[in-house]
Amino acid sequence: MPYFNARTCSPTNLKDKVFVISGGSTGIGAATVDYLASLGARVVFGDLNRAASESLVEKLKSPNVSFQQCDVRQYQEVVALFRYALSEHGRIDHAVANAGVIEQGNWFDKSLTIDSVEQEPNALVLDVNLKGLIYFSRVAAVYMAHDKSPGEDKTLTLLSSAAGFIESRNLFLYQCSKHGVLGLLRTCRLAFPDAMKGVRVNALCPSFVRTTMTKDIAASWDAAGLPANEVEDLARAIAMLAAADSATAPGLLEVEKRSDGIVVNEMNSTGAMQWGVVEGQSGLTGRAFYLEGGVCWDIEEGLDRTRHLWLGEQPDGQIVKVQQLMRKVGYRERD
Ligand SMILES: NC(=O)c1ccc[n+]([C@@H]2O[C@H](COP(=O)([O-])OP(=O)(O)OC[C@H]3O[C@@H](n4cnc5c(N)ncnc54)[C@H](O)[C@@H]3O)[C@@H](O)[C@H]2O)c1
Known part of the structure; x- marks a missing residue:
C-alpha cells in the first residue's frame, strides 16, 4: 500500500494559508x-469548550490563532464559524473536520429489558461525529469554493478512525459514525470536482492516539507494545494532506516493497481510482489513511486495486460497468 511517514514530513507551502478546524x-x-x-x-478553530479554547489561545500567544465558540451540532454556529474566519482573513484555504466524542454508554447493554428499552437513548455520538461533521463539511466546501480560482488548492480533511473500517468491540455508535465519515469521503471525491470547484477531500483513520479520549486504555496499549500515534503525528499528517497539492503530492507517497513484484500507487486501466483522474482535480484527493506510529497507509488504493480479489471477478466487472454508466448519466438533483 502507498504510505507516508508523518514524522518525517515537514510541509513548506502552508505559510499564510487560512485553516478552519473544529474541535481545536x-x-x-x-x-x-x-x-x-x-x-x-x-x-481559526471552533470548539464547544470555551475554557479550554481560551487557555490554548493564551498559551500559544500567536497572532495567527483565533477561536470562535461553536457546537458542530448547531448548523448556524458552523456557518458563524466560517463567516467569522472569512471576515478575519478574507479567504479560507483548508478545513479540518476534527471535533468528535467517544462512545457514551452501551447501546446493546445486556441488562436491557423490554421495559428499560422504552427509554429513548442518547445518540450524541452520531450527532457530533456524523451530523456535525456533515454540517461542517458542507459549509466548509461552499466557503472554500466561493472564491476559488482554477489554479488554487483547497482541501477538506475528515477525521474518521480505524473504527471507520475495522470492527471495534462495543463502539456501536462511534463505529457507525466513523464508517459514515468514509461514506462521505467516497461520495465527495466524485462530487467535488464539479460541484465544489475541485476542493480536495481526504480522511484520516488513526489507530490509538494518546489523548483524553483513550486515557483508559493507554496503559494496556503501551504494555502490549503496540505502536501509538502521538497528537503531533496527527498534526503533521493533517498538515501534509493540506500541503499535498499537484506539486507536492507526486513525491509524497512511497510504495511498499512487495515480494510479488506488484507495483502499487498507480491508477489502473480497469476503472480503479477514477476519482483521481477526474478533470479539474489535482493533488492528493479521495484517500483515507490508516495511521499507526505516525505512518499513514492509504486504504482506498488497496481496496480499489484488489476489488476483483475480495469481491470476485464477476461482480467487480459489473461494478466497473455501473461506475462507467453513472459517470455518463451523472448526478440528477432531487427535491
Ligand atoms: N484519540 C484517538 O485515539 C482517536 C483515534 C481515532 C480517531 N480519533 C478522532 O480524532 C478526533 C479528535 O479526537 P481527540 O482524541 O483529539 O479527542 P479530544 O476529546 O481530545 O478532542 C475532541 C475535541 O472536540 C471537541 N468537541 C466535542 N464535541 C464538540 C461539539 N459538539 N462541537 C464542537 N467541538 C466539540 C472537544 O471539546 C475537544 O476539543 C475525533 O473525531 C476522534 O473521534 C481519535
Whole structure:
C-alpha cells in the first residue's frame, strides 16, 4: 500500500494559508492548531469548550490563532464559524473536520429489558461525529469554493478512525459514525470536482492516539507494545494532506516493497481510482489513511486495486460497468 511517514514530513507551502478546524481546544485539534501556527498558517478553530479554547489561545500567544465558540451540532454556529474566519482573513484555504466524542454508554447493554428499552437513548455520538461533521463539511466546501480560482488548492480533511473500517468491540455508535465519515469521503471525491470547484477531500483513520479520549486504555496499549500515534503525528499528517497539492503530492507517497513484484500507487486501466483522474482535480484527493506510529497507509488504493480479489471477478466487472454508466448519466438533483 502507498504510505507516508508523518514524522518525517515537514510541509513548506502552508505559510499564510487560512485553516478552519473544529474541535481545536484539546487533543489532536490543539496539537494541529499549534503545529499549523508554527508553520506560519493562520488558524481559526471552533470548539464547544470555551475554557479550554481560551487557555490554548493564551498559551500559544500567536497572532495567527483565533477561536470562535461553536457546537458542530448547531448548523448556524458552523456557518458563524466560517463567516467569522472569512471576515478575519478574507479567504479560507483548508478545513479540518476534527471535533468528535467517544462512545457514551452501551447501546446493546445486556441488562436491557423490554421495559428499560422504552427509554429513548442518547445518540450524541452520531450527532457530533456524523451530523456535525456533515454540517461542517458542507459549509466548509461552499466557503472554500466561493472564491476559488482554477489554479488554487483547497482541501477538506475528515477525521474518521480505524473504527471507520475495522470492527471495534462495543463502539456501536462511534463505529457507525466513523464508517459514515468514509461514506462521505467516497461520495465527495466524485462530487467535488464539479460541484465544489475541485476542493480536495481526504480522511484520516488513526489507530490509538494518546489523548483524553483513550486515557483508559493507554496503559494496556503501551504494555502490549503496540505502536501509538502521538497528537503531533496527527498534526503533521493533517498538515501534509493540506500541503499535498499537484506539486507536492507526486513525491509524497512511497510504495511498499512487495515480494510479488506488484507495483502499487498507480491508477489502473480497469476503472480503479477514477476519482483521481477526474478533470479539474489535482493533488492528493479521495484517500483515507490508516495511521499507526505516525505512518499513514492509504486504504482506498488497496481496496480499489484488489476489488476483483475480495469481491470476485464477476461482480467487480459489473461494478466497473455501473461506475462507467453513472459517470455518463451523472448526478440528477432531487427535491
Ligand atoms: N484519540 C484517538 O485515539 C482517536 C483515534 C481515532 C480517531 N480519533 C478522532 O480524532 C478526533 C479528535 O479526537 P481527540 O482524541 O483529539 O479527542 P479530544 O476529546 O481530545 O478532542 C475532541 C475535541 O472536540 C471537541 N468537541 C466535542 N464535541 C464538540 C461539539 N459538539 N462541537 C464542537 N467541538 C466539540 C472537544 O471539546 C475537544 O476539543 C475525533 O473525531 C476522534 O473521534 C481519535
